[in-house]
Amino acid sequence: MTEPAIRTETSVSQLRCIGCGRTALPDRFRCEHCRDLLEIVYPGWEEGGPQGLSSRALEKLWRERAASFDPADQSGVWRFREVLPEIAPSEIITIGEGNTPVYELPRSAKSAGIKHLVAKHQGMNPTGSFKDTGMTVAASFARQAGYKWVACASTGNTSASMAAYAARGGLHSLVLIPDGKISWGKLSQSLDYGALTCQLKTDFDGCVRVLNEVVERMPVYLLNSVNPYRVEGQKTVAYELLEQMGWQPPDHIIVPGGNLANSSAIGKALREMNQLGFISRIPKVSVIQAQGANPLVRTIRETGGEKLIPVHAETMATAIRIGNPASWKKALRVIRETGGTVEEVSEVEIAGAKAEIGAEGVGCEPASAVTLAGLKKLVKQGFVAPHESVVLVLTGHVLKDSDFTLRFHRGDLFEGTPHAAEAGCLKSQQRTPVVLEPRVDRVIDLLRSAEP
Numbered sequence: 001m002t003e004p005a006i007r008t009e010t011s012v013s014q015l016r017c018i019g020c021g022r023t024a025l026p027d028r029f030r031c032e033h034c035r036d037l038l039e040i041v042y043p044g045w046e047e048g049g050p051q052g053l054s055s056r057a058l059e060k061l062w063r064e065r066a067a068s069f070d071p072a073d074q075s076g077v078w079r080f081r082e083v084l085p086e087i088a089p090s091e092i093i094t095i096g097e098g099n100t101p102v103y104e105l106p107r108s109a110k111s112a113g114i115k116h117l118v119a120k121h122q123g124m125n126p127t128g129s130f131k132d133t134g135m136t137v138a139a140s141f142a143r144q145a146g147y148k149w150v151a152c153a154s155t156g157n158t159s160a161s162m163a164a165y166a167a168r169g170g171l172h173s174l175v176l177i178p179d180g181k182i183s184w185g186k187l188s189q190s191l192d193y194g195a196l197t198c199q200l201k202t203d204f205d206g207c208v209r210v211l212n213e214v215v216e217r218m219p220v221y222l223l224n225s226v227n228p229y230r231v232e233g234q235k236t237v238a239y240e241l242l243e244q245m246g247w248q249p250p251d252h253i254i255v256p257g258g259n260l261a262n263s264s265a266i267g268k269a270l271r272e273m274n275q276l277g278f279i280s281r282i283p284k285v286s287v288i289q290a291q292g293a294n295p296l297v298r299t300i301r302e303t304g305g306e307k308l309i310p311v312h313a314e315t316m317a318t319a320i321r322i323g324n325p326a327s328w329k330k331a332l333r334v335i336r337e338t339g340g341t342v343e344e345v346s347e348v349e350i351a352g353a354k355a356e357i358g359a360e361g362v363g364c365e366p367a368s369a370v371t372l373a374g375l376k377k378l379v380k381q382g383f384v385a386p387h388e389s390v391v392l393v394l395t396g397h398v399l400k401d402s403d404f405t406l407r408f409h410r411g412d413l414f415e416g417t418p419h420a421a422e423a424g425c426l427k428s429q430q431r432t433p434v435v436l437e438p439r440v441d442r443v444i445d446l447l448r449s450a451e452p
């Protein structure tokens with residue numbers, strides 16, 4: 001491995017520490033003075049907006065690009081390039097990320113007790129998760145900066161995404177995942193896209209610890225979500241959502257919380273859109289965690305957000321099985337600035353909500369379903385009023401964890417777990433496959449008995 005030559009000059013964007021405000025070099029992840037995380041800022045915007053364009057001019061330009069055949073214009077991330085760090089067009093690695101649908105969820109709205117509910121489905125990205133929107137920017141930066149190797153620790157989706165973008169961009173990739181604690185579908189993606197894939201005998205937090213040392217010693221570019229370029233790409237989901245809503249902000253945006261970069265990215269975009277005049281009101285951003293992986297919930301409830309309380313994480317929603325989230329300070333700032341909140345949901349609540357989203361013909365992976373389960377609680381608490389508009393951010397595709405889905409419908413998901421008794425309430429949602437003799441009358445009998 002040779003040392004990469006950093007060739008990037010940043011003229012418009014800068015890396016700035018979220019703690020002490022000092023600027024940092026473009027390939028760093030933490031402040032050299034206080035070790036806090038970095039974020040990308042655009043000092044040039046102060047003189048007349050991104051590239052001197054008004055919000056109205058940008059809205060028009062971005063809509064027009066959607067009709068172009070240029071790969072960067074067709075990307076639902078690079079379409080918004082005026083609000084992204086500058087990357088040379090020849091270095092952009094895109095596989096058609098973003099441009100994801102917004103679905104109405106009328107039945108889930110009813111069961112949650114509100115009038116109107118939609119889902120922004122980031123699982124409809126090329127590798128099946130929201131990670132692609134950030135990965136296109138950070139992988140492109142890595143290539144532009146001259147790196148040959150990229151790496152991440154992951155609960156499965158980041159690694160699938162990184163492996164794909166590295167392969168498309170001619171980079172090598174190293175994946176560290178917790179052995180036995182990610183879905184097979186996600187592991188298979190990383191293998192198929194050609195990553196050097198290591199299953200470490202530890203959890204996600206352990207993988208992060210190992211990787212942080214590896215990248216200190218080797219010329220490998222870190223593509224975990226502490227990478228500020230990933231956050232920039234991920235923020236475009238909020239620009240795109242607002243565009244789809246005619247720039248009329250919803251009252252609430254609800255996101256799952258794991259390592260807490262996604263909520264940070266969405267909050268950053270809302271702050272920017274407000275500053276740039278796209279919107280005049282900021283939706284409340286609320287973060288939902290699994291009860292067994294709830295460090296942010298505990299941090300806020302027990303310390304008022306003063307000090308992170310890491311936990312030993314355990315949940316079947318393996319994507320968010322994270323006890324020591326890197327971006328907790330960024331997410332906390334978003335919750336405070338937007339007036340959002342945090343909530344935790346049980347394993348059974350997650351499974352029930354996932355089945356409800358599936359029954360709407362939409363579907364998502366377990367980690368995404370915490371949003372609907374959390375919304376139900378927030379409505380009961382009165383934090384979300386029945387007339388308010390809510391957007392759930394669904395982060396992963398239903399096929400990401402088909403093992404979970406099959407076990408749910410067969411009825412053995414909670415067998416032998418402490419949740420077995422509570423899971424009794426899920427029976428009516430389970431659709432067990434029926435095995436029959438290959439006879440017409442048997443199928444017709446079944447059809448008649450299933451008549452609603």
Ligand code: F0G
Pocket residue numbers: 129131153154155156157158159225256257258259260261262263319320365367368395396
């Ligand atoms: N939903 C899904 C499907 C995820 O894969 C993740 C995180 C999250 C939600 C949480 O997002 O970390 O930004 O708060 N997955 C990471 C991974 C950690 O490695 O794939 P977050």
